[in-house]
Amino acid sequence: MFLHNLKYDFLQNIRARSLMLWLILFPIILGTFFKLAFAGIYESTTVFSAVPVAVVENGSNQIFREVMAQISEGDDALFETEYTDEETALKMLEERKISGIIYVDEKLSMAVAPDDTGSSAESIRRTIIKSFVEQYNAQQSIIVDTALHSPAKLPDVISMMSESSECNENVPLTNGNPDNMLSYFYNLVAMVALLGSNLGLSIAISSQGNLSDIGARKCCSPTNKLVSIISSMVSCIAVQTVCIIISVSFLAFVLKVDFGSKLPMVYLAGSVGGMAGVSFGFAVGSIGRMGLGAKSAVTTAFSLICCFFSGLMIGNMKAIVDNYAPWFNEINPAAVISDSLYCLNFYDDYTRFTQKIVTMLIMTVIFTAIGFFLTRRRKYASL
Amino acid sequence: MADTIVKIENLVKRYKDLIALDHLDLEIKQGEVFGLLGPNGSGKSTTINCLLSLLAFDKGNIEIFGKKMTPDNYEAKRNIGIIMQNVAVFDELTVIENIDYFCGLYIKDKEERRKCVQDAISFTELHDFTKFYPKKLSGGLLRRLNIACGIAHKPKLIILDEPTVAVDPQSRNKILEGIQKLNEDGATIIYTSHYMEEVEQICTRIAIMDKGRKIAEGTKDELKKMIKNTETVSVEISAVPDDILEKIGTLPHVYSACFIGGKLEVKCSGGKHNLIRILNVLQESDLHFGRVFSELPTLNDVFLEITGKALRDSD
Secondary structure: OHHHHHHHHHHHHHHOHHHHHHHHHHHHHHHHHHHHHHOOHHHHHOOOOOEEEEEEEOOOOHHHHHHHHHHOOOOOOOEEEEEOOHHHHHHHHHOOOOOEEEEEOOOEEEEOOOOOOOOHHHHHHHHHHHHHHHHHHHHHHHHHHHHHHOHHHHHHHHHHHHOOOOOOOOOOOOOOOOOOOHHHHHHHHHHHHHHOHHHHHHHHHOOOOOOOHHHHHHHOOOOOHHHHHHHHHHHHHHHHHHHHHHHHHHHHHHOOOOOOOOHHHHHHHHHHHHHHHHHHHHHHHHOOOOOHHHHHHHHHHHHHHHHHHOOOOOOOHHHHHHHHOHHHHHHOHHHHHHHHHHHHHHOOOOHHHHHHHHHHHHHHHHHHHHHHHHHOOOOEOOO | OOOEEEEEEEEEEEEOOEEEEEEEEEEEEOOOEEEEEOOOOOOHHHHHHHHOOOEOOOEEEEEEOOEEOOOOOHHHHHOEEEEOOOOOOOOOOOHHHHHHHHHHOOOOOHHHHHHHHHHHHHHOOOHHHOOOOHHHOOHHHHHHHHHHHHHOOOOOEEEEEOOOOOOOHHHHHHHHHHHHHHHHOOOEEEEEEOOHHHHHHHOOEEEEEEOOEEEEEEOHHHHHHOOOOOEEEEEEEOOOOHHHHHHHHOOOOEEEEEEEOOEEEEEEOOOOOHHHHHHHHHHHOOOOEEEEEEEOOOHHHHHHHHHOOOOOOOO
16 A cells, blocks of 8 residues: 555656756756856955966066066966066056066066956955065065175075975865855755755645545545555655755756765755655645645745745855854754755764754654644544 | 445534534435435535545434444445545546556555456546546546546445536536446445436435435435425416416416416426316417426425425525
């Protein structure tokens, strides 16, 4: 009986086009939009890229050329250098193709365009050029002075200058991907998980004699209600898990969203979130006598509101909520799901991730218990 | 004497101040096609829902197959087939899948179930539509699918709650023929409707309900004998003078004569040759008339005489 129910529940779920639209197509489309909208934002705003400069030489300076060659090489090059004449350099500066011009004479001097863009990135680039020119000139003066007054100490001075004088140690915040835009994709996965509530709704509606004709027909059959509901739950969770796997796989492999090195755990978190979503729908479906349409509107609206507060529409919303009502982030299913993905990426150990998974499982148990409690009734006061 | 399949005693169901079922008693014997006739809101569906243990009731007792009916009386439920007023099938499943699904709620054995599903498809003549989804079916075919889902497990008691509402005449006849066939095959039928013609056509015993009460019960002939009217003679005629109308009213067995809207309507209670006597009076008075009808009483007349209102008026 259980397998019979499971088979047909599964068939119904995978053939329900509107559900598949919400659970597969919608996240794929939204994820693609996110990817298009956020493409390069992280790289252009957060990741350092070489500063384009033009060099105008008023005489040959082999040492400068060697220095420039060294700091313009490799993945972490400081400058992207182009040697040219002054006229071309000024034109490039005017067209904003470069951030500044370095004039090579006895001493270095520089020119930058007027700061009319207000761009913080451009401001940083100018500061880099200025610091470089100042540091180069200072060191050149020291070497020249030493050569003139204490030539014997010149090798030591050059050696000291060559040594790294960094006082700070670079401690990375995370070994994962620190791109803030990832939170949108975490929330997207949370949204897919919560939209599984529509699957859960159908369990309650189709098993309640006072909510649907099919429910009434089922209630008249000799099949135990518990068996019928459990098979429906298993089927819905299975379908929801497949939808989550498809959505996450699309994000990870097609859109190349970097979920870090723990992709199987991302699937796990999404699937457990999906269980919470399905059980939430089951609980809502069991409450009151509203029809499927009205209840579907309630669960969809609830899912989107939860996702809004966890930052699906406004990236820093979760931080704002954390500031004013941190408890809400602990009970907001969307925030818990997206947090679990965040923890996976950000922390090396699984402690916080496990906490989030346990929270989702507790939510699932509570919602399922509510659903069972409300659907267990065997006779209705009215139909 | 046939076994009692359904026994309802003193059933009372209230919705706050409204009494939906008012001390209802019914007894349905094996092999009967039992009709529950009454206008909308008379309590037919409430009776069925209480019978199926879907609805809680305030008072009374219901027994099916000799045992008290409860939500977990699975043995009784196994032998009941229900065909709801509204079509209750899954849009995402094909015709054959729907029948198999609902049949599977009753029958575990796959082989047995396969045969039952095929029998139900044959019975409802849905062979050509087994791979169709319900949305692709016409209203009549959908009703037949609804019936197939309700009877596939070969129940001993089949309850049909207004199965012909919004069905075209051709499909309606097929459904009624099917119900009679199910009865011939051994099933006891409970049939609710507010269409008196259907109930007259197929039911072997009828209970007429109004405002939650059973106002009459018996075979259609027994019900018709309960009322004064045995024959209604109608004559299409342009005018009937008052003295002639009075004369007709004094004829033997005539208890009512009236002229309304170009039609003389005479109601008789018993007696023979009432029609001839009435026509003789008209001919003797040199009155020309058109078509003449002699109608036996209908269940509507029974309802009208008992409640003072027609079945149709009550809808």
